[in-house]
Amino acid sequence: MNPGIWKLGDDPVDDRPTFLAHALAMSLRHGPGPWPDEARTLPDVPPPAAEGDLFVPGVVMDGLRSHHFDIAPDALAVTEIADLLDRLALGVPTRDDLLRLHERASEVPALDVADDLVEQIQLRRLPRKRIRDLGRHLAEHGTRRNAVKIGLVLIGACGDERDRDLLLLLGSLEELTLYAAVALANTQPDRQRAMYELARRVRGWGRIHAVERLRGCDDPEIKAWLLRDGFRNEVMNEYLAHVAATSGDLYSALLEPDVDDALLDGAADILTALAQGGPAEDMSDYEDALPVVGRFAELLADRRPTLQRLRGLLNVRDFVLRESADGSPWPADDIARLRRSYEERLTEPRWSDLVLAHLSDPRDADFHEATWAAGSLRLPVVPRLVARLEIDPLDGFAWWTAIRQATPVEAELLCDLAARLLPLPDLANGPGDIYDIGEEYAPDRALESVVGGLDAFPGVGLPLIRVALGNRINRLRRAAVNALAAWPADAVPDEARDWVRRAAAIEPVEGTRAEMLAFLVSG
Known part of the structure; x- marks a missing residue:
């Protein structure tokens, strides 16, 4: 210089x-x-974080x-x-x-x-x-x-x-x-x-x-992109769904005589995000919501069924049901009409056939999506989830869904399956209070998915509960205590109370120890 x-x-x-x-x-x-x-x-x-740091x-x-x-x-x-x-x-x-x-x-x-x-x-x-x-x-x-x-x-x-x-x-x-x-x-x-x-x-x-x-944009190319792809992001579509629906003018686009597949799929995902709500404006903030959700159901009458479109149908249906119960600003007649329209559409066999077809192959890339849809359609899926778990024992979502949809007989079978497929001796690895982030904690999370659903099955899964009480993840130990606390007193054997008593003596998390002691006192 x-x-x-x-x-x-x-x-x-x-x-x-x-x-x-x-x-x-x-x-x-x-x-x-x-x-x-x-x-x-x-x-x-920065350099790699120390173990346990985020x-x-x-x-x-x-x-x-x-x-x-x-x-x-x-x-x-x-x-x-x-x-x-x-x-x-x-x-x-x-x-x-x-x-x-x-x-x-x-x-x-x-x-x-x-x-x-x-x-x-x-x-x-x-x-x-x-x-x-x-x-x-x-x-x-x-x-x-x-x-x-x-x-x-x-x-x-x-x-x-x-x-x-x-x-x-x-x-x-x-x-x-x-x-x-x-x-x-x-x-x-x-x-x-x-x-x-x-x-x-x-x-x-x-x-x-x-x-x-881009809120309020008037460029036709940008508006079309917003509706088909622009709202999609790796964080949450809920952040941008309202921007896309309003600035992209979703209602006018859906009224066009030729709605292309990309637009229909974009509408499905936008309506899913608006119906689920979240960190930004949602369905209640969307002025065109009523006519748009009606038009969406009409458009699906003769279009190819896909899981993406089914997800839109199910989420909007659930939103309409909530509106029926919560006193919506929408007119009651319109809510009743939408409810009938969505229920009629969802009773069409092509949707359940689609879901079951995806679930027939435990290696299907959309198995989880189909599992969620099956639950919303009230389709029996436990046998298909068992087939999935046989090839992927660490699939926590499959365990979580299976135990919560199981009959008492199926619950016992699932607990036996977990005892066979999960490395239980290695999971009595605590107690601790650590972040369970990373693949190394997948077995712990799988066990938590099962134990977290055992409150509905008194006396079932005791070997899993015993291991869970000694696990390194605090959330899993709490799930085990909560399951025992939910059972009738005569369904809890004395040995299970001894497990809790020994666990409480070395429990490092004050709140969890208090829950353990409260359980022991209640019995």
């Missing part, structure tokens, strides 16, 4: 790879995105905090970063000051400073061109995520259409999508098309951040 000349150098800030280099490498290998999971291993990723990626924290928590601004960090920007933008930039900016920006969560930092730039009337250049310097040379995010914030405050390619490239990293999306919205004349391009490059929280900024 020459004295007296305002110019930013290209020297690296440290010896780590930059986020830009990482994004360029992913783009060269895999195209514009979405990129495979290797893209999520970022240049500043590492929550920043993209997840930013998503959760921006949607579900108030952001507490860090006034001190804002002032310090703004002072560095002031010094750099109004004086002759030095390498040391650039390094200080990168270091200070990297130390604070970007969400805690972004809005107030933009306000400070405006209040101090810092030169926009130089702030843009500083933003690009952080974005292009940054080796730590928060520094790069703040670079994108600066571009969003003072950038222009020339920054489009950089924003799209860095925004293709899910960690940075939120900040790139805001910057694109603030800098691009064709805001909708830029956001559309970014949204298609990501599939997790990044998809959510980008699609939320």
